[in-house]
Amino acid sequence: xxxxxxxGTSGRRPDPFAGHASPMGHGxxxxxxxxxxxxxxxxxxxxxxxxxxxxxxxxxxxYAHARILSIDTGGAESHPKVRAVITGxxxxxxxxxxxxxxxHDVAAVLATDKVRYQGQxxxxxxxxxxxxxxxxxxxxxxxxxxxxxVIDAHRALAPDAPVIRDEIPGRxxxxxxxxxxxxxxxxxxxxxxxxxxxxxxxxxxxVHPAPLETCGIVADLDPVSGRLVVYATAQAxxxxxxxxxxxxxxxxxxxxxxxxxxxxxxGNKVAIYPGYxxxxxxxxxxxxPVKWTExxxxxxxxxxxxxxxxxxxxxxxxxxxxxxxxxVQVLADHGAFNGTSQPSKFPAxxxxxxxxxxxxxxxxxxxxxxxxxxxxxxxxxxxxxxITEASYLVERLVDVLAFDLGLDAxxxxxxxxxxxEQFPYRCATGWEYDSGDYPRAFELALExxxxxxxxxxxxxxxxxxxxxxxxxxxxxxxxxFTEAVxxxxxKDMDIGGFGMADAAELRVHPTGSAELRLSCxxxxxxxxxxxxxxVSEELGISPDDIEVIEGDTDRTPFGLGTYGSRSTPVSGAAxxxxxxxxxxxARLVAAAMLEVSADDLVWDKGRFxxxxxxxxxxxxxxxxxxxxxGLELPEGVEGQLDATCVYNPPNLTFPFGAYLCVVDVxxxxxxxxxxRFVAVDDCGVRINPAIxxxxxxxxxxxxxxxxxxxxxxxxxxxxxxGASFMDYLLPTSMECPSWELGKTVTPSPHHPIGAKGIGxxxxxxxxxxxxxAVLDAIGVxxxxxxxxxxxxxxxxxxxxLRTDLAIG
Amino acid sequence: MRVTVTVxxxxxxxxxxxxxxxxxxxxxxxxxxxxxxxxDTSNCGACTVWLDRVPVKSCTVLAVxxxxxxxxxxxxxxxxxxxxxxxxxxxxxxxxxxCGFCTPGMLMTARxxxxxxxxxxxxxxxxxxxxxxxxxxxxxxxxxxxRHAAESERAAG
Numbered sequence: 003x004x005x006x007x008x009x010g011t012s013g014r015r016p017d018p019f020a021g022h023a024s025p026m027g028h029g030x031x032x033x034x035x036x037x038x039x040x041x042x043x044x045x046x047x048x049x050x051x052x053x054x055x056x057x058x059x060x061x062x063x064x065y066a067h068a069r070i071l072s073i074d075t076g077g078a079e080s081h082p083k084v085r086a087v088i089t090g091x092x093x094x095x096x097x098x099x100x101x102x103x104x105x106h107d108v109a110a111v112l113a114t115d116k117v118r119y120q121g122q123x124x125x126x127x128x129x130x131x132x133x134x135x136x137x138x139x140x141x142x143x144x145x146x147x148x149x150x151x152v153i154d155a156h157r158a159l160a161p162d163a164p165v166i167r168d169e170i171p172g173r174x175x176x177x178x179x180x181x182x183x184x185x186x187x188x189x190x191x192x193x194x195x196x197x198x199x200x201x202x203x204x205x206x207x208x209v210h211p212a213p214l215e216t217c218g219i220v221a222d223l224d225p226v227s228g229r230l231v232v233y234a235t236a237q238a239x240x241x242x243x244x245x246x247x248x249x250x251x252x253x254x255x256x257x258x259x260x261x262x263x264x265x266x267x268x269g270n271k272v273a274i275y276p277g278y279x280x281x282x283x284x285x286x287x288x289x290x291p292v293k294w295t296e297x298x299x300x301x302x303x304x305x306x307x308x309x310x311x312x313x314x315x316x317x318x319x320x321x322x323x324x325x326x327x328x329x330v331q332v333l334a335d336h337g338a339f340n341g342t343s344q345p346s347k348f349p350a351x352x353x354x355x356x357x358x359x360x361x362x363x364x365x366x367x368x369x370x371x372x373x374x375x376x377x378x379x380x381x382x383x384x385x386x387x388x389i390t391e392a393s394y395l396v397e398r399l400v401d402v403l404a405f406d407l408g409l410d411a412x413x414x415x416x417x418x419x420x421x422x423e424q425f426p427y428r429c430a431t432g433w434e435y436d437s438g439d440y441p442r443a444f445e446l447a448l449e450x451x452x453x454x455x456x457x458x459x460x461x462x463x464x465x466x467x468x469x470x471x472x473x474x475x476x477x478x479x480x481x482x483f484t485e486a487v488x489x490x491x492x493k494d495m496d497i498g499g500f501g502m503a504d505a506a507e508l509r510v511h512p513t514g515s516a517e518l519r520l521s522c523x524x525x526x527x528x529x530x531x532x533x534x535x536x537v538s539e540e541l542g543i544s545p546d547d548i549e550v551i552e553g554d555t556d557r558t559p560f561g562l563g564t565y566g567s568r569s570t571p572v573s574g575a576a577x578x579x580x581x582x583x584x585x586x587x588a589r590l591v592a593a594a595m596l597e598v599s600a601d602d603l604v605w606d607k608g609r610f611x612x613x614x615x616x617x618x619x620x621x622x623x624x625x626x627x628x629x630x631x632g633l634e635l636p637e638g639v640e641g642q643l644d645a646t647c648v649y650n651p652p653n654l655t656f657p658f659g660a661y662l663c664v665v666d667v668x669x670x671x672x673x674x675x676x677x678r679f680v681a682v683d684d685c686g687v688r689i690n691p692a693i694x695x696x697x698x699x700x701x702x703x704x705x706x707x708x709x710x711x712x713x714x715x716x717x718x719x720x721x722x723x724g725a726s727f728m729d730y731l732l733p734t735s736m737e738c739p740s741w742e743l744g745k746t747v748t749p750s751p752h753h754p755i756g757a758k759g760i761g762x763x764x765x766x767x768x769x770x771x772x773x774x775a776v777l778d779a780i781g782v783x784x785x786x787x788x789x790x791x792x793x794x795x796x797x798x799x800x801x802x803l804r805t806d807l808a809i810g
Numbered sequence: 811m812r813v814t815v816t817v818x819x820x821x822x823x824x825x826x827x828x829x830x831x832x833x834x835x836x837x838x839x840x841x842x843x844x845x846x847x848x849x850d851t852s853n854c855g856a857c858t859v860w861l862d863r864v865p866v867k868s869c870t871v872l873a874v875x876x877x878x879x880x881x882x883x884x885x886x887x888x889x890x891x892x893x894x895x896x897x898x899x900x901x902x903x904x905x906x907x908x909c910g911f912c913t914p915g916m917l918m919t920a921r922x923x924x925x926x927x928x929x930x931x932x933x934x935x936x937x938x939x940x941x942x943x944x945x946x947x948x949x950x951x952x953x954x955x956x957r958h959a960a961e962s963e964r965a966a967g
Contacts, residue, residue: 018894018896018899019899019902019903022903032902032903033902033905035910036901036902036907036910037902038910039907039910039913040894040898040901040902040907040910040913040917041844041884041885041887041888041894041898042842042843042844042845042883042884042885042887042914043844044844044910044911045843046843046846046911048837048843048847049837049843051838051841131838132834132838133827133829133830212945213909213911213945214846214848214854214856214909214911214912214943214944214945215846215848215909215911216848263909263910264909265846265848265909265910265911266908266909266911266945266946268945297850298848298849298850298851298854299850525909526908526909526910526911526946527908528908692905693905695905696905696908696946696947696951697908698948699947699948699949699950699951700908700945700946700947700948701948702948703944703945703947703948703949726849726850726851726853727849727851727853727854727943728851728853732853732854732943732945734939734940734941734942734943734949735935735936735937735939735940735942735949735952735953736936736937736940738948738949738950740932740950740953741948741950
C-alpha cells in the first residue's frame, strides 16, 4: 500500500512505509482509503460544489404538537437571494406531502395539517448561499395552535391521550402494532413451575447515532435530459434510487445516486429524510443544483433516533440460577410516524433474539408500538435491528437474577451459557445460531481481566470503606452477547419489498489488475481495503491492484447497502463467489494455454500449474492477458475474466463475545470512572485484524456513551433536551479507557470464508457491561441508562430516576 | 468586509460578510474542504485549524477575526514535494482513522502537541484531544498514532 500513500515522494528520503507492504490476501495492511483522508482530500457531500449551486434550509416546528393555522411565505420570497420557498401545500399539489415509510405507514415531508414533533419540517427555502437561506427562514410566518403533546410513551394509550395521527380516517388512539414471538403457553408453564422468578422494569433510552458528519444532499436535475443526479449521505444508494423513483416518478434509469465518502453512519444514513426530497423538488423547480446540509441540532432532533424501548423482563430460574424461562413485554416508542428501516416482516426488528447466549427452554415476548410526539426512526446506532435492546435486556436480567439469588454474576452465566455441542442451536424464538464456543470466550475474558483477583480487591475495598467511610467503590460488570447479522435470506427478509441479497461484479483487466463493484457502502469501515483483500486471497492479485467501487448506482450492481453489520456476511460472500467464478474460468483458460486438461491443473496462490509439475504453470496475470487475447478457447468458454454474483445468504451469521468492565465510583459525587474494559470478540474469520479491532474499539466507546451520558430526554412540553452536543454528551478520549481486546475464532459454517461480521458487536454488547459494573459498585439492583453522576448519586440514595423525561 | 489572510503560506484577500465563520471561509470561499464542520457549538473539534500557530475551532471564529493572521489547515501539513508529516504516516500505520471526518482536526491538534511536547504521556495525549470527538475509533488508535509519531520523530532526531 506504500504506492498509494506516497505519490510525489522524492527519492531522497526513506519511504515512511518501508516494511509495511501490503500482504497478499488476508492480514493487516495500511488502508487504501487513508491516503486521501490523511491529506484532507476525502470527498464528503458538503465538499461538493457544482456550478450555479443553490442552498436549502429547513424551517422546523418549535412545538411538539400543534395545528398549523396559516403559513405566510411572502417575507421569505421577497428576500433578494431567495429563489424558492416550498411548503406542505406545494407538495400536496404534487401528491408528495406524505410519503410511504418502510414500516407500513406514511410520514409527512413538509407538515400540512399539524406538526407532530419539535423539529418537524414545515417549509424549505432555497437561496443563493447558505446564510441567506437561513436568514429567510426567519421571514416565514407560521401561526400555530398548540395542542397537548404525548411525550410519555406510557401515556400514549391512555383513553384521554390526544390522538397524534388524527389525519388517518377512523383513528382514535396512538396504537401502532402488537407483535409477539415465542411460545406463550410453554413460557407460562415454565414460570408456573419455577423455583424463583426475578423481574425488572428497564428502559433503553432514546439515543442518537450522531455521526460526526451530519446528513446532507446535493440534488442536480438536468433540465434537458431529465436525469437526476443525487449526491447524498446514503448507506444504501440502490435502495435510495428505488425509493426516489417510486416517490417522484422518475424511472431508475434516469436517477443516479452517488454516495461519496461518508463521515460515519451507524444507521443514521439509511433513511430518506424530508430535506433530501425537498432538495430534489427544489432542483426541479429552480433548474439549478441544490445543496442541503443539516446542522447538528437538526440531526439530533429530526433524523433516525435509536432504541426507546420500555421493557418489563422476567426470568424464571432454579434456586441455583439455572434459567428456565424468559418473558418480556415491550412498549416501543416509535415517535410520530412509524418510520423504522428494518426487514418488513419484523416490526420490532430482531428483538426476539432476547434469549441471548443462554440455553433457555421457553421464551416469549410481546412488543407494542405506540405513537408519541417525537421524531420517527428507531432502528439505528449500530443496533443490528434492535439486538442491542435484546442483549441489554437479557444481560441486565441475568445480573438481577444473580443479585436476587445472592450468586456471583459470572457463575450464573457459566451455568447457563450455550455449550459448543448445542450448535447449530435453535433458540426458543426460532433463530438458528450457526456456530459458537461460548465458554471458551467467556473464560478467556475472565482470565484476561483476572476476575478472581478483581473480586478479592473489591472485597478488600468494601472492608476498608466500611471501616473508614472513605474512598471510591469498585464494580465489575459482565456481558455476554450473541449477534445475528448479515440479513438476510430473501425469503424471510426484505426491506420495502426488496429481498436482502447483495451483489458483486468482478472484472479482471488484461494485465491482471482488477476492479470489484459492490452494492454495499462504506461509512468508515474500510471497504476499499477489506474487499480488495477478500479478492486478493481468492485470486492471488495484490490488494493494491484491486480497485473497489461502491456508492454510485451507475457503476455498481443493485443491492441493499450497508447496515446491520451485513457488508462482510453478504457482500463479502458475493465478492468471494464472484472471485471463485473468475478462478474457475481462469482454470479453463489456463488449460487452453498449457494444452492440458483443466482437471490436471492445481491452483496455488494465484497460479495454476500442472499436477506434479510446478514449473509448468501460468499466473493469474498471464491468464488474464490470454483471456483477452486471440487465444482459441474451448467451446462454451467466454473470453475475458469477469464474473457477477448475487448472494442470497442461507442464514444469518452469529458473532458473539464476552465483555468485562471495571469501574470506580465516587459515592459522594456519583462520578463513574471506567478503569478497564476487556473485550473478547468472535466474529469468525478475520480478514483484516486491525480493521476488526478498530470496529470493536468504536463500539466499546458507544457503550460507554450510552451507559454513562447519552440520552435524548424531553420535557413535558415536548422540548428536546439533547439538541446539541452541549446537551447530548458523547464520550471523549478522557472517558474511554485503553481497551483490552482478545479473540476466539469460530468460523461461520455457511459463509464461504467463515466470516461473520463485526461492525455492531461492541455497540450491542458493551452497554450492559458498563451498567452492570456501575450497579455492582454501588450495590443497586437496577437503575436505567444513562448513569450520569446525578443519576448514580440518586440511585445510591435509593431513588433511581426516569431518564427519558424531565418532569416539571 | 475585507479579509486578508495567509492560509498554508498562501495569501488570500476576500470580501466577506462580517458574520462569515472561518470554517466557511476555508471551505466555501477558498475551497479547502479538508477542514470539516460537525457541530456549531465548539464541542466536536472537526473544524480545528491553527490560527497563528494555536489550534482553534474554526466554527466559532469569525473569518474577519483571522484577518492579518496565518492559518494552517490539514492541507498544509504535507511538506513541499508531497512528503507526509510523520503524524499522517503514523495515523495510517496505527489505523488511527476510520471514516476520516475527525482526522484533519485530530492531526492539527496532535501536530501542535508534538511541537510543544515531543514526548507526551498517554494522559497528555488524551487531554490534548479531549476537545475533539471521534465516533469511530474509541480513541485508542488515535492515541497510539500520536505516540507512534512522537517516538518516530524522536528516533529520527
